[in-house]
Amino acid sequence: RRAAERSREAHVLDTLAESYFVNGLYRQAVAAGEEALSLSKGDKTHFIEQLEKFRQALNRSGPVS
Numbered sequence: 001r002r003a004a005e006r007s008r009e010a011h012v013l014d015t016l017a018e019s020y021f022v023n024g025l026y027r028q029a030v031a032a033g034e035e036a037l038s039l040s041k042g043d044k045t046h047f048i049e050q051l052e053k054f055r056q057a058l059n060r061s062g063p064v065s
Contacts, residue, residue, distance in 0.1 A: 004032070010040040014050060026058035 004016045017032035033051040040047045 008035070008039065010036045010047065013039065014047060017050060017054060021054055021057060024061075026054060026061050029054040030058055 001016060003012050013032050013036035017029045017036060020026070020029035020032060030051065033047070033054045037044060037047040037051055
């Protein structure tokens with residue numbers, strides 16, 4: 001999170017999103033993944049695939065109480 005606070009670059013946000021994902025914080029992963037995708041330049045394939053993975057996990061997790 002500290003790195004993302006200092007540098008809003010796609011690769012930094014992608015790493016943050018992945019860390020959220022592996023810790024079960026799917027909403028945060030989706031939000032960081034969306035920002036990473038919006039900031040990415042060039043080939044966006046990786047960011048699109050990551051975001052889809054995060055969204056699928058969020059959908060599988062069901063509603064949050």
